[in-house]
Amino acid sequence: MRKTHPIRRVVLAGAATVSGIVLLLSLKPASDPASASAAGGAAPQQTAAAQESAQGGSSGQAGTVTGDAVQTQYGPVQVRLTVSGGKVTKVEAVQAPSGGRSTEVTNTAVPRLNQAALATQSAEIDAVSGATYTSSGYKQSLQSALDQVEKAPADSGGGGGSAEAAARTVTGEAVKTQYGPVQVRITVSGGKITAAEAVQAPSGGQSTQINGNAVPKLNAAAVAAGSADIDAVSGATYTSNGYKQSLQSALDQAGG
Template sequence: MLATAATVSGVVLLLSLKPSSGPASASAAAPPASAAAQESPQGGSGGGAQASDRAGTVTGDAAQTPYGAVRVRLTVSGGKITKAEAVEAPKGPTSDEKTALAVPRLNQAVLATQNAQIDSVSGATYTSTGYKKSLQSALDRIKKAPTGGSSGAAQARTVTGSAEQTPYGAVQVRVTLSGKKITKAEAVQAPKGGTSDEKTALAVPRLNQAAVAAGSARIDSVSGATYTSTGYKKSLQSALDQAGD
């Protein structure tokens, strides 16, 4: 009996020392499935670009100079200025040369600095000053734009003014506005026939440009086309009154 008891004790002792290799131990050694699922896959976003980055195009105010208006347009992507251009600049005999000299340098300076603290171009002081003023107004619009939206992109609307009669025919103006800013002006009616065709061709393009530059109906009449100019301004004012500007 003593021998039998000793044998049983030895077997029990050996079994207790045998290492466990069953399914329970294997599952304990493996990482939890939930932990593996929490890891970002290779090449995943991992909290990438923020949706709040501003993107779009915004145009600054027309800044008047003694030689004409300067207006700057900026393209923004990811909150960074990627393109700067002058959509309006002084034109004329000496102005063409100064504009060609100054504008490309000013555009490059904006991309380099990402702000309006840029140097004026020697020999084109007026153009440079106007450029910087329009640039600053564009930057101000970007700051005010809703995050994640199209920069400075107030919904555009079109308003047509009343048809104003002149001794040579009616003048009627249509304007496109973004916010309270005139982005386009056109005459949908204008005097026609005989000398009227010549006067209309002379006056209307200038009046359209002046309306966009001034942002109001306070524009000069075109010499030699007084009736057309007067009718244009009255119709323009009625369009602006309808728009509430």
């Protein structure tokens, strides 16, 4: 018989081993790496989408609304609200009686009234003991501010065009002048001033006559210009300056 060489045995054994490995690799599904990659990539993509959805559904932009200035026996009371997502998030009195005993009473009563208004989200709040007049004026001004909020279009996020076109009213700061406060309220529709009025202006004596002539001219000028860049009325410099400042603060609130 022919004798087999030892080296040939080693070569044959090695070839058999390599063939076995190749066979095992050929039996492993070729799609595994791709499937693993797809499975690994799907979760992060879903997470990112969920995050974008959550961000897109965030609450609407906050805005401020100022109520009427209500005259009381001890001075005017006026409330301003900050509203976000259809809820009142902040309440403050921009005007309240001051001077002498009134300052002490106001400093005690107003923070309590602010807190109560924020908690109830309405003007149905109790008067503060010892501050009946301030409480009554506060509630009236608060209600007028809430009325403005109800009239304002809801920010649904999807009806941007109709929301911008809807009219809303905005009241500016009450600006103190040498002869008394001046405060302007504007109606805005489609990004333009459609009406302007002075809810406060100096009165009494000659001031009544001056402002009876000046205020209508200032109102007309504000609507025509669509801004606070208007001329002062001759003979009513203080009222005109106060009017323009209050008008500008109203425009700032309206985003213009």
